[in-house]
Amino acid sequence: ECGTWKLVPRSQVPKEKKIIGSTWAFDLKRNKENKIDRHKSRLCAQGFSQVAGFDYFRTYSNTVRYDTLRLVLAISARKGYHLSGADIKTAYLNSTIDDDLTIYMRQPKGFEKTGPKGEEMVCLLQKAIYGLKQSGARWEARLVQYLLGAGFERCDVDPCLYLLRRNGETLLLVVYVDDLIMATSTIALRQEVVSDLTKNFKLKDTGDLDWVFGTSIVQSKSLRRVSLHQTIYIDNLVDTYLGDKDRSGKERVTPCNDEILVTDPLKDGETIHPEYRTIVGKLGWLSLISRPDIAYAYNMLAKFASAGTPRHFRLAQAVVKYLKRTRKYEIRYGEEERSLHIEHVITGTKSRCDFTWPDAAMFYTDATYGGERPMGGYTGYY
Numbered sequence: 001e002c003g004t005w006k007l008v009p010r011s012q013v014p015k016e017k018k019i020i021g022s023t024w025a026f027d028l029k030r031n032k033e034n035k036i037d038r039h040k041s042r043l044c045a046q047g048f049s050q051v052a053g054f055d056y057f058r059t060y061s062n063t064v065r066y067d068t069l070r071l072v073l074a075i076s077a078r079k080g081y082h083l084s085g086a087d088i089k090t091a092y093l094n095s096t097i098d099d100d101l102t103i104y105m106r107q108p109k110g111f112e113k114t115g116p117k118g119e120e121m122v123c124l125l126q127k128a129i130y131g132l133k134q135s136g137a138r139w140e141a142r143l144v145q146y147l148l149g150a151g152f153e154r155c156d157v158d159p160c161l162y163l164l165r166r167n168g169e170t171l172l173l174v175v176y177v178d179d180l181i182m183a184t185s186t187i188a189l190r191q192e193v194v195s196d197l198t199k200n201f202k203l204k205d206t207g208d209l210d211w212v213f214g215t216s217i218v219q220s221k222s223l224r225r226v227s228l229h230q231t232i233y234i235d236n237l238v239d240t241y242l243g244d245k246d247r248s249g250k251e252r253v254t255p256c257n258d259e260i261l262v263t264d265p266l267k268d269g270e271t272i273h274p275e276y277r278t279i280v281g282k283l284g285w286l287s288l289i290s291r292p293d294i295a296y297a298y299n300m301l302a303k304f305a306s307a308g309t310p311r312h313f314r315l316a317q318a319v320v321k322y323l324k325r326t327r328k329y330e331i332r333y334g335e336e337e338r339s340l341h342i343e344h345v346i347t348g349t350k351s352r353c354d355f356t357w358p359d360a361a362m363f364y365t366d367a368t369y370g371g372e373r374p375m376g377g378y379t380g381y382y
Helices: 067-079 135-149 187-200 231-241 258-262 275-291 292-302 310-325 336-347
Strands: 005-009 020-030 037-047 080-086 121-125 160-166 171-174 179-184 203-206 216-221 223-227 329-335 364-367 379-380
Touching: 005 216, 005 364, 067 080, 067 171, 067 179, 067 216, 067 223, 067 329, 080 187, 171 187, 171 231, 187 231, 203 310, 216 231, 223 336, 231 275, 275 292, 275 310, 292 310, 329 336
Parallel strands: none
Antiparallel strands: 005 121, 020 037, 080 179, 080 203, 160 171, 171 179, 216 223, 223 329, 364 379
């Protein structure tokens, strides 16, 4: 009925064609208070059984860089743009299967139908249903076609960032698969864009941006300030990997120590800790989005991701203890923070750069963490 597939007798499927399976996926979607927002179910194709060159060709699709997201947040703080979000429902079903491909799938469990004579039926796919190898690429191609046709300009550096200029107004659009993040100079332009999108896709307008990628976003247009933090994610990390017995005592002041610097790989007789790779992956997620202060510790621990022992795991737990103590740390963008930073630069260093240009960006390399030891890296301020 929705045009996702056509039912055809199994006997009509060519012998050289493989019928891929289908399965149901279930999930709980949570809000910024970590409460259940909705129960979600989705029918997916079992794309792992697809054959390259017969069932799919191009599979690559772009995903926005978190650096780009943070840059959009910083620009919004500086210019007083309004941050908001929207979600395209069942996004992949807006894209069609390649014209020169035919893909057959088993009917969804619990909803099987038979033919007029009782024969077994299978689904001849018309849309790039979730789970197919090419679904992401087909959906991105559909969305790009629409956005470019609607007057958006695509960023050359990050293809998931778009710019729309209309009647002297500006809208920045960040695309993360089916999630849209908008930074607009006026509410009127946002309403126009959302209205146009609604005519082409099933759109859920989520309003002011306050939660994205498991990250809380707080905006104050009057103060021209935008903050982001992952306190809930850290709390879940503490609950999972510390437990009651590790909640007392003196927490770490810094995210790493000399033990992390000199630790060595798996030794004879040692066993691999089953949860080490998982905890390191979660620390990497935090480091990537809102906690760059643990980046060095994460990079050192990640060297042993394939063979982390209980002693490596204890070092990762030490980083979690530091996060517990600093759970309310946040990244904050704003004019006041910029002014304080410039003041610190002028009074605390020999740098005498010209900060009079309103949109000047400042970059530093080989910064130190708290002055303890030199660590290679760079940081930028806008």
